[in-house]
Structures are given as C-alpha cells and as structure tokens.
Amino acid sequence: MNWYGIIKEEIITNKRKQGEVFDEKAFALEHNISRTPVREAVLKLADEGYLIVMPRRATIVSTISINDIKKIYELRMILELGIIHHIFSKNIYFDPEEIMKDYNSESISRFDAMDIEFHMSLAKLTGNQYIEKTMRELMDKCQRFMYIQNANSVERLRTAINEHYEVMNAIAIRNEALATKLMRSHLENSMYAYITTRENLFKIN
Numbered sequence: 001m002n003w004y005g006i007i008k009e010e011i012i013t014n015k016r017k018q019g020e021v022f023d024e025k026a027f028a029l030e031h032n033i034s035r036t037p038v039r040e041a042v043l044k045l046a047d048e049g050y051l052i053v054m055p056r057r058a059t060i061v062s063t064i065s066i067n068d069i070k071k072i073y074e075l076r077m078i079l080e081l082g083i084i085h086h087i088f089s090k091n092i093y094f095d096p097e098e099i100m101k102d103y104n105s106e107s108i109s110r111f112d113a114m115d116i117e118f119h120m121s122l123a124k125l126t127g128n129q130y131i132e133k134t135m136r137e138l139m140d141k142c143q144r145f146m147y148i149q150n151a152n153s154v155e156r157l158r159t160a161i162n163e164h165y166e167v168m169n170a171i172a173i174r175n176e177a178l179a180t181k182l183m184r185s186h187l188e189n190s191m192y193a194y195i196t197t198r199e200n201l202f203k204i205n
Helices: 003-012 024-031 035-047 066-089 107-125 129-149 154-172 176-202
Strands: 051-054 058-061
Touching (some): 003 129, 024 035, 035 051, 066 107, 066 129, 066 154, 107 129, 129 176, 154 176
Antiparallel strands (some): 051 058
C-alpha cells in the first residue's frame, strides 16, 4: 500500500486541514500497520513541504501562506512560458480539440482534473520527462489551493476554463506572442484569485 500517496492525497484534497495535527500512531492503528511505513511517508511529505515535523512534540499539516502561493506561481510562470516557447521553437503540432474534448463551461465539478489535464498536456508535448515531473509536482502543490478556492468561487472556475480555451486557440493558430500573453494572464489571474481566497479565509499573510 502506498501510504505516502494516501496521506498526500488527504492533505491535497483538504481532508486533513492546514494546521491539523497528524497522529502517526493513530493512523497506523486505524490501518492496522506498523508505524515504520507511516514514519517513512511522513518524512518524505515533510521534505516536500506538506507536513511539518516538530521532534518530540507533534507533526502538523503545513499551512499555505501567501508567500508560498507567490513562489509557486513564480516558478510556474517561468516553466509554463518556457513550455510555450519550446512548443513553437520545435514546431510541435497537435490537435487542440483532442486536448480540450472533455471541456465545457458547465464541468465545474471536475475542474481540478481538467486544469491538471490542460497544463500537463502542454508539458507532455515537450517530450521532456523532467519538465513533466516538475510540472506534476507544481500541480500537486496547486491542487491544495484549488480545493479551497473551488468551494468559494464558481465564477473564477468558469473564467479559468475560458482562459484555457484562449491559450489553446492561440497555440493552434501558431501565434506565440498571443499564447504567451494569454498564459501569463491566466497564471496571474489564478495566483491573485488564490491569494484573495487565502486572505479572506485566514486573514493573515
């Protein structure tokens, strides 16, 4: 059993809330396993920033700060604008309808999955497994924001879906400058929406 993946999924989907204590012993007892694999999972998740281990005190679910959001989106901006440039510089062609086939403005309930599919599809077009891996790690981080945001702003979700369409259409007509501009705007809009939600929910920086 992938206990690392199970605990990580619980954190990403906000089942385990920010600041909540993660009790290794209780988790092991609940699943009838030894504490060793749980401890290994906890240490890996702590290294990735999902948990904070305070020796001889407690392990808690990390809190998402506004600074975290800004830094993650700073990296996404560098990576995803670079992906667009790579697609154009390598003359990579694809069928945009295939990538967007499951999209529609009413698919709000599966927005998280659609958002990941969209950004990962562009990363996969590069054919570079290291770019894909980095993009996947960033999208995992962003999913934590999504689960909080999506419960609070359906309007933003519909707007984001439309922004995806616009980026894809710009790539399809081979307009790199427009695609880059639209992707930059999409990432900025997403970042500020998450920051606003963070401020409204927690009232701290």
